[in-house]
Each structure stands twice: as C-alpha cells, then as structure tokens.
Amino acid sequence: MPAATDLHVVLGAGGAVGSSVVRELASRGHRVRAVNRSGRVPALPGVEARKGDITTAAGAKAACDGAQVVYHCAAPAYDRWVQEFPGMTDAVRQGAAASGAKLVFADNLYMYGPVSGPMTEDMPYAAENPKGRVRAEMAQALLAAHRSGELRVAIGRASDYYGPGGVNTSVGATVFAAALGGKTARWVGALDQPHSLSYLPDIARGLVTLGEDARADGQAWHLPAAEPVTGRQFLDLVFAELGRPGRMGTLGRPMQRVLGLVNPTVRELGETWYQRDRPFVSDTSMFTRTFGPLAVTPHSDAVAATLDWYRANPRP
Template structure:
C-alpha cells in the first residue's frame, strides 16, 4: 500500500551517514524513524527509534512500514561487503516496495574502477575488484527495480567521508584522533594526489534533496562536496586548525600490505589502491545543474567541527 504520511525512515541510523541523515531530516521538520539493530541511539527530539533486523524481508518490511521515503544507509562491515551487502540491499528493496516508498541509497564511487580524469555519472561500471563489482551489481539491481515500476529509486554517491561521528573511514582515527593525541597523522596513499573527500553533513543534505525531488528518480547522482585536496593539503589543514606543528606521513602500498596481513579492513584497501595513487576527483555538476546551487561546507569548517567531535569522543 502507498505511504500516506510524511514519514522518512533511515536504515543504518546508528552509523555515521545514517545518523547525519536523521539529524538533517529532523532539522527540516519531517517525521523520522531511525532504525538500527539495537534500538538505542541518541536522536533528536521527536525521532522514533526502531529496533530492526533489515537483513530479513520481514524485518525490513516492518522497519519501512508507512514510509514515504526510505534512506538505505546501512552497510555490513567493510570486509564483509561481498558476502552480505547484496542480500541486505535486496531485502531493503523489498521492504521499501511493500511500503510504497521511494528508496534513496547511500552509494559510493567504487563501481567505476580505475579512471583517468574526473568521475562522472555516465561512466561505465568497469570495476573488476570484488567490492567494486558488488557496488555495481547493487546499483544495477536497484535501477532495474525502478525501471520495472517496482518502486522509485535514487542513488546518491559520495567519496571517502569524514565529520562528527565518522570513525570507520580512512580519515577518522588515523588522522583526527592521531593529530589530537600528538601522534603521527597518516594519510592512506601518496600525499600529492588530489582526492575528493565528502563531509557527512553535506552527504546528508544531498541525500535528503534526492529523497524530496522526483527529478532524482531512476538515476545516480554524485553528491556535492568541497573541492578535492591532496593528502598533504588536508593534513596541513588539520594541523593548522590545531594551531601547532605535528607529524604527518603517508601510509604507502608496502605498509598497507604489511598491516593487511593482520587487519582485514586494511587488507581490503589494496583492492582499490587506484583510488589513492592517482587523482580521484568526483564531478558533482550534474547535481548542482539539476537541483541548483549547493553550499558545500569548506574543509576548514568541516575539519574544525570534526576535531571538536573527536575532542568530546576520544579514541583509544
């Protein structure tokens, strides 16, 4: 049955992206249901917190019931994408369809594979590594469901993210936590290659824009963000915000291989090293041309807010 109320359901609400989407929706006055496995989280006043297992059709259907828009921000552990992500996304699709809801998927840029030049939405899905193929297959399946009329779908694609609450990211504890602790802040990959970094608040605003505009339906969109920076520039901005000198370094391919012998998450980064050893720049002009100007958060402001969060939530 079609949804009959302004209810926006966020799946994976306990994660960094999902939590940001919850806050953005609440700030706009929407009715929000925040779904995670535990049923516990700090949420804005008025937000319904729902305990749900979206890896089953029954759980996903219950979580999505009554929704007008469903935001799929949930993900398995990074090293379990291949085994678990497609099934999870399939059950979410069925749950959203049962509710008659529009589905907005928080996607990334893995499906394109190695590219020389800016990343645009019209590129073929050329990735040959397992994580890239999984991302491509999920995107293709969701867009096929849209074309078939099963449900409305929009895909919002972001690059590596950072921001308050962003810990499971290459610029989380190894950059912000380390810099605050006066340890060496490490950038994954060479320091001299430009790289698009997405700020969590901007990702949330972009996804909510897609959820509320029919022009987004049936397409993938690169979400707006501040201009790409090199690793060296980003680390320098972090230290400048701290107002002191500090140690910085690159985590190169040999060290990634060595650490990967003991850490499956770091090991998995080797599959997508082409995102590190050359320019990795997302072109977001399709979004701004369609939906209008987007005031992406400058890296200086985003870094300041992220450092504040890490001060209040120190990492071990």
C-alpha cells in the same frame, strides 16, 4: 499501498552517514524513524528510534512500514561486503516496495574502477575488483527495479567521508585522533594526489534533497562536496586548526600489505589502491545543474567541526 504520511525511515541510523541523515531530516521538520540493530540513536525531536534487522525481507518490511521515503545507509563490515551487502540491499528493496516508499541508496564511487579523469555519472561500471563489482550490481539491480515500476529509486554517491561521528573511514581516527594525541597523522595513499572528500553533513543534505525531489528518481547522482585536496593539503588544514605543527605520514602500499596480514579491514584496501595512487575526483555538476547549488562546507570549517567531535569523543 502507497504511504500517506510524511515518514522518513533511515536504515543504518547508528552509522556515520545514517545518523547524519537523521539529523538533517529532523532539522527539516520531517517525521523520522531511525532504525539500527541496537535501537539506540541520539534523542531528537520528531525521531522515533527502532531496533530492527534489515538483513531479511521480513525485518526490512517491518522497518519500512508506513514510510514515504526510505534511506538505505546501512552496510555490512567492510570485509563482508561481497558476502552480505547484496542480500541486505535486496531485502531493503523489498521492504521499501512493500510500503510504497521511495528508496534513496547511499552509495560510493567504487563501481567505476580505475579512471583517468574526473568521475561522472555516465561512466561505465568498469570495476573488476570484488567490492566495485558488488557496488555496480546493487546499483544496477535497484535502477532496474525502478524501471520496472516496482518502486522509485534514487542513488546518491559520495567519496571518502569525514566529519563528526566519522570513525570507520580512512579519514578518521588515523588522522584526527592521532593529530589530537600528538601522534603521526597518516594519510592512506600518496600525499600529493588530488582526492575528493565528502563531509558527512553535506552527504546528508544531498541524500535528503534526493529524497524530497522527484527529479532525482531513476538516476544515480554524485553528491556535492568541497573542492578536491591532496593528502598533504588536508593534513596541513588539520594542523593549522590545531594551531601547532605536527607529524604527517602515509600508509603506503608496502605498509598496507604488512598490516593487512593481521587487520582484515586494512587488507581489503589493497583491491582499490588505484583510488590512492592517482587523482580520484568526483564531478558533481549534474546535481548542481538539476537541483541548484547546495551550500557545501569548506574543508577548513569541516575539519574544525570534526576535531571538536574527536575532542568530545576521545578514542580509546
């Protein structure tokens, strides 16, 4: 039966994107159920923490019960996407449908494969690598469920993220924690190629906009972000905010191959290296034309907030 209450359920609420969505929803006055495996989330007014396993249909249905909108922000470990992500997302689809809820899926840009210009939502899903194909298949399955009338679906796509709580990302500890500690801040890939980067609170605002607006239904959307920057420009912003010079370097393809021998997450970066050696830019104009301008955070302000978080949460 359709949900009759203003309950927004966030799955994967302990992760970087999910926790940002929880905070955004709470700031807008929604009732929020924050679901993750531990049941531990930051205490916020109007937020109910719940422990749940959404990898099964029964677990997902319990997590989504009574929801008006469900935000699927959960993901398996990066090196387990192919094996585990489709099953999890299918369970979430069943859970959201059983509650009569709208489903908002936090997606990325892998499905397009190598591109020769800015990415737009009408591009074909041309990825041939396993992670790109999995992303494409999940998006296609969810949009097919929307077309069939099983449930309402909207998909929000962001590029590499950073921000408070953003640890498991290529623009995380190897940049911010390293720079704070006086170590070499390393950019993954070429330093001088433009790259879209998404700030976590901006991602959350975009996803919640999709959840609140029926015009988002049945479509994938590129979420607004600040202007693309090169790795060198981004690292310069980090050191400018620190107020001192620092050492910058790259994790290039040869080093990625060597480190990948012992680190499965680094090893997995190889299949999408085309995102690192050429421009990787997201066109977000369709979102802006439809919903109006979303005030994105300038990179300088976002970098400052991220450094503050890493100062307060030092990495071991």
